[in-house]
Amino acid sequence: MNPLTRRHLLTGGLGMLGAGTMAACAPEAQQATPAGAGSSVGPIVSHVHAIVRDPATPAVVLLATHEGLFGLQDRELTAVGPTVDLMGFTVTPEGRYFASGHPGAGSDLPEPVGLIESIDQGESWKVLSRGGESDFHALTAGADRIVGFDGELRMSTDGQNWETLAIPAPPAALAMAPGTGEIAAATESGLLLSTDGASWETLETPGLISRVAWADETTIVGSATDGRLFTSRDSGQSWTASEEPVGEVVALGAGLTEDGSVEALLVVDSTVLRTVDGGNTVEQLA
Numbered sequence: 001m002n003p004l005t006r007r008h009l010l011t012g013g014l015g016m017l018g019a020g021t022m023a024a025c026a027p028e029a030q031q032a033t034p035a036g037a038g039s040s041v042g043p044i045v046s047h048v049h050a051i052v053r054d055p056a057t058p059a060v061v062l063l064a065t066h067e068g069l070f071g072l073q074d075r076e077l078t079a080v081g082p083t084v085d086l087m088g089f090t091v092t093p094e095g096r097y098f099a100s101g102h103p104g105a106g107s108d109l110p111e112p113v114g115l116i117e118s119i120d121q122g123e124s125w126k127v128l129s130r131g132g133e134s135d136f137h138a139l140t141a142g143a144d145r146i147v148g149f150d151g152e153l154r155m156s157t158d159g160q161n162w163e164t165l166a167i168p169a170p171p172a173a174l175a176m177a178p179g180t181g182e183i184a185a186a187t188e189s190g191l192l193l194s195t196d197g198a199s200w201e202t203l204e205t206p207g208l209i210s211r212v213a214w215a216d217e218t219t220i221v222g223s224a225t226d227g228r229l230f231t232s233r234d235s236g237q238s239w240t241a242s243e244e245p246v247g248e249v250v251a252l253g254a255g256l257t258e259d260g261s262v263e264a265l266l267v268v269d270s271t272v273l274r275t276v277d278g279g280n281t282v283e284q285l286a
Contacts, residue, residue: 045070045077048267049101050089052253054121061265061272061285062122063251064089068104069122072272075286080122082107088139088148093178097122098146098159100136115148115159128159140174142181147174147197155197165197172210173252179217182235186212191222193236203236213254213264221264223249229279231262242279 050064061072064086071078083104090098097118103109109116114130136148146156153165169187176183185192185200191209192200209222209230222230227245232238247268254264261276265285273282 048251048272049087050253051251051265051267051272052089052091053255053265054091054095055093056095056121061253062089062091063267063272064099072285077286081118081124084109084113084116084125088136090139090141092141092143094143095121096141098128098139098141099125100134100139100148100150102135115146115156117159129156129162138171138174138185140176140183142176142178145176145181145197147176147183149174153197168192168200168202173212175212175214175220177214177217177235182214184212184214184220184236186210186222191236205236206230206239206241211249211252213252215254215262215264216256219254219256219262221252221254221262223252223266229264229266229275231264231278233262240278244280246273246275246279246282 045065045067047066048063052062054060054062059073063070063072066085068083069080069086071080084107085102085104086099087101088099099116100113102112109125109127110131112135113127114132114134115128116125117128118125134150136150138149140147144157146159148154149171153167154162155165156162167185169189171185171187173186174183183194183197186209191203191205191212193203194200205222207224207226207228210225211223213221215221218233218235220232220236224230227247229242229246230239246266249266249268251267252264254262257263257276264275266273272285274285275282
């Protein structure tokens, strides 16, 4: 592992996703044109919306971006499938890909795309529902339901029929626990937890969490607005915090390693990072 200090993260030459500030994500924004799927590329990626591992190919880190889906392995970034602005993206424990956002140039997808699914690991996408209606900026899914926020909180058990739900505050991020299906929502009013998407409990956290991910059925990882990383092994009842801030996290994923350590995948500014000790040391993946 290559430990990096907070000073290194904030000052220095580590960006692999493009220099400068992150571009705004809008359908009319100019998009980079990545090479075709399966080819090694050096693209300009203006913003990462989600980071996750596919359980079928755990060696590959998936980055859902303004310019489409990319796979990161052995420090090489590879474009996967067509250019779609993937504002929302999630992979279920069974390996189903769901996404939302805006079509890229030359795409025949509607604007916005609604809920789309890929059954070939991102090589192609099809509309399941709400095409031309919904742009889910927050999206999560499990074995038996999909939850997204497009200005309203919506839940579906089949990807086609949706129920509108109440939530105390708009979620900036949603995450669903594997197995139990518990839903965590990061909001300006705090971190919320629900078993059914209809009733919500506010969890006590050491700081305001802006990004959230489940590593397993009881382990939650959250990144706070002050730059610290929080980890809970008991479904949010108690927390440990990183000793120092890791920086502003714009995308967060989590899982368990083979030895049971909690792995957090982070996009901090323009750098992709990994930590297995709660953010006290980080490894640069790019």
